[in-house]
Amino acid sequence: MNWGVELASGRCPYCGEPVQLVVDASAGEQRYVEDCQVCCRPMTVRVTGTDPVTIQLFHEDEARR
Numbered sequence: 015m016n017w018g019v020e021l022a023s024g025r026c027p028y029c030g031e032p033v034q035l036v037v038d039a040s041a042g043e044q045r046y047v048e049d050c051q052v053c054c055r056p057m058t059v060r061v062t063g064t065d066p067v068t069i070q071l072f073h074e075d076e077a078r079r
């Protein structure tokens with residue numbers, strides 16, 4: 015088992031395309047910015063759970079509010 019790093023999927027808040035991200039679950043709940051693989055715009059990734067890994071994706075402005 016590849017402990018710590020898991021694949022999580024979500025939907026880009028900008029273009030709506032499904033994206034898959036590699037998340038370091040051993041770091042616990044976290045928030046960071048990653049560029050969408052499809053439209054290259056910066057989306058805020060929030061890791062909300064680690065077992066299993068669940069993520070939420072936000073517009074950058076939305077997350078800053």
Ligand SMILES: [Zn+2]
Pocket residue numbers: 026027028029030031050051052053054055
């Ligand atoms: Zn996108």
